[in-house]
Amino acid sequence: xxxxxxxxxxxxxxxxxxxxxxxxxxxxxxxxxxxxxxxxxxxxxxxxxxxxxxxxxxxxxxxxxxxxxxxxxxxxxxxxxxxxxxxxxxxxxxxxxxxxxxxxxxxxxxxxxxxxxxxxxxxxxxxxxxxxxxxxx
Numbered sequence: 553x554x555x556x557x558x559x560x561x562x563x564x565x566x567x568x569x570x571x572x573x574x575x576x577x578x579x580x581x582x583x584x585x586x587x588x589x590x591x592x593x594x595x596x597x598x599x600x601x602x603x604x605x606x607x608x609x610x611x612x613x614x615x616x617x618x619x620x621x622x623x624x625x626x627x628x629x630x631x632x633x634x635x636x637x638x639x640x641x642x643x644x645x646x647x648x649x650x651x652x653x654x655x656x657x658x659x660x661x662x663x664x665x666x667x668x669x670x671x672x673x674x675x676x677x678x679x680x681x682x683x684x685x686x687x688x689x
Contacts, residue, residue, distance in 0.1 A: 555586040563593040570622065573629070588618030647674045 601619040
């Protein structure tokens with residue numbers, strides 16, 4: 553909490569989101585996030601950040617890298633929902649294809665390796681639990 557008080561409200565929200573997304577609430581991760589926070593997002597922006605054994609050049613590089621990681625994470629987070637939806641739709645479509653006896657018979661004769669892969673995809677009950685063998689179709 554002491555690190556949160558050093559940041560402006562918008563950065564506090566980002567900070568909390570990052571910690572939740574990474575499922576890392578350690579004091580070391582919190583200190584790293586504070587160290588990577590640009591000065592303009594701190595409550596006392598004019599006051600230089602001081603960290604033991606961390607030179608100013610290293611701190612600046614760390615801020616830039618953290619900013620890059622955060623922007624990449626947001627892009628991935630935004631596309632995740634659409635990706636999952638597309639995979640669920642594809643899995644369900646494959647299930648319907650395999651339920652069609654004519655299509656399944658054709659694939660069995662012409663593409664036995666492919667049909668086995670399709671069956672494995674259809675058996676996935678959840679995209680978060682790819683090891684499950686529960687049949688969805």
